Amino acid sequence: MYNKTWLSVIKVVIFDMDGTLYQDDTYLERYIRYLLEGTEHEGDTEAAMRLGRAILSDCHAIRFGYFYHTRDDVSLVQEGERFVRSLTWDGTAGEGPAQDYESLSAHEPYLIPIGDPWGIAAALSHRYKLPEQRLRSAFERVRGEMLLPPYGFACHDDLFRAIEELTAVEKKSLMTNTHLESGVAFVGYMGIGHLFGDVAYGANKPAGLQSYFGSLLAQGYRPEEILSIGDNPWNDLHPVKKLGGRTCFISPYPSSDPEVWDLRLHRLEELAQLMRVIQQSITGRKIADGEDRVEADKQEIQG
Template sequence: MNWTSDIEVVVLDMDGTLYQDQTFMRRYLSYLLEGTDRHADESELYEQVERILGGSHACKIGYFYDPLHRLILRHRQGEVIAAISLEGGDADEEKRIGLYGANKRDMSDCMYIGDGWGTIGFMAHYLGIEPAKRTEAFLRVREEMVSDKLGFTRHIALLTAVKRLKSKGYRTLLMTNSPERSSREFVAYMGMEGEFDEVLFNASKPTGLLNRLQRMIEEEGVRPETVVSVGDHAWNDLYPVKKLGGRTIWISPYDSYDEERWDARMSDPDELADFLDRLPDKSLFINSNSNSNKGASI
């Protein structure tokens, strides 16, 4: 990865990037099903979740789901190239073109199945769970994830690597679409308070990331090729940065069926920690330049 020597700005997602936790998904699904007539089917439905994550379901990591038309969408850079029914059969070409023509490419009313959260979100839509119930279940499981009993595992090596970035001369941004209240609790739980130059909660990615990077380029003179974005949800975390010429790292324990290619692929936070540790120490170059200019006359 010769391009790493150009990196000056590191943009990090939070959920699935700074930590990984697969245990929440079963609880999340269970809370969604509480009080519904599908609660008895929990084991069967969770098997479907595992099939999605494993790539044997019609819905796969890297696809979109259109909840209005109940169609799974295979795409190429956001352009729909196949529409698939929930049973796995392709919709006819005329219907696909009619629904997903050129004016449909923003995909704003479709769900990108990018991670465990998105997989459970797909199941909630598929089952017709009401929005209020989805919010209740989400907040409940988020609260548990930073509890003493059910809290996720902190990755000390990654925490240490992130803390070193500032002293090594890198600018760091943490951007998450998660609500501010629970996200602040997560940052504190991970021991990463005060470790980022900028933290954006409710970041509205992908649009929010695209807009923030554009402002950095236009107003601050940041060169796109000096930015690397790391995340497990490619549509939110990587597509906007690649569009503007930045570098991208997809991190996930699962395989993706998205056809886009990223600059690097990692499976877990330990790999990310190793990558961040190996970024060159730019402070040495900055200090060297400062020292060489001492005593210079004008």
Template structure:
């Protein structure tokens, strides 16, 4: 992969990219469905797991229409057709779906699946936000705690040929600062952006950085598990893309590299450093 020799800027996502741990799913659903009905929580946990395994009509790599409570097949982000939760086609004018209005929710990772479920059943945004903050608190503490991946951490810190290491997450600062420290990644990046408003915020940041530092798009590589937020915008600007996901995706876009595990991510970063210009 000759393109690796050109990389001078690395963009990292946080959730689902620098850790792969799904133990938060049931606790999050418990916080989400506040009535304490375990049967309801179990039902949606099963639905979540089926989607992630590719055993459900709703697919990783598709969008979810908030207004129509429907899955959305697409090509390069452009809607093609709609289907309901059971997989039956839904007749509706595709032209009415707009990314800019927040109408479509990308199902790119486990959080994306949970977000689609919350939209389907009508969980208010405030409840969803509080559930997220509660789960993050548990993940930082002793409940549902996660373990840092020492190989990835060492590889990130060892990237001496990279001019700029950016960590950008859509998670708010209050939910992410302690979490980054829990992962053992404090001071591992040149810049950390919380509440990044990806994908738009990512493009805005990189355009400024490129203009100020004389960096070409082909010198940038984005590493993430949510293609719509982290990979599509970089590919469109001419950068390189690395998908990190253990799940099969029905988004048919081609990325420069497909990684499934954190061990593979660590190996890629080590290779990147071993082949400097």
């Protein structure tokens, strides 16, 4: 399953947090409810939650990997670098001709990538033209609940142990778009702050990831020595792939994103295994190349 040849040269691993170091989507319906409660759209709550569930389960024409056009209220389907068609929320073709969107850049500020469950809620907030403060307050409320009973998410201790035991790489970094206060709270809840050398909250990915990648290159790392792991391809993987780095897409959901990644994982157990394979690949290569005879002697004694 794993290509140990390229894994053995990895020196930097960049981790996303939400959806990557824990997996939980039970918050989505509450998030949608909090967005709409007390507004003129509160009567649409059940329909909006059904829509969210349908996208999550890949039972809707709108899928992960599409972009939401906030001005035209349609979702855009991408093939390669071009948007080739649009869809309304009921799954029918948009009224505008496809060529109207072909020249659009996916970086336009009025386009929202639907790359993870958080993206569904963000798109719905724009669909109902809710103020930014409404989105922020609903976000803060649901984030707080995720750290407390009965909604606290499960921590994957074996994954955290595997990351801690990944000592053969030179740098382990954490980058999350979650702002400082919530990010710190989540890292504290999982007890993982000590696992990473560089930690960036409010990382402004994808642009922030591209900038960080550039800083690593300036430090002397080669692109193929850097691995980015995340559940949102647009934020976590595309910037690295375009610059020649390695990528690992981890998500339990199907995605329509047309890009091919170096690795495609679904569950946290697989990610824990990957950490151990990287460790074994690097240490094995060093011993074979005679780069670390002390480690080789230790293994011979222990063996």
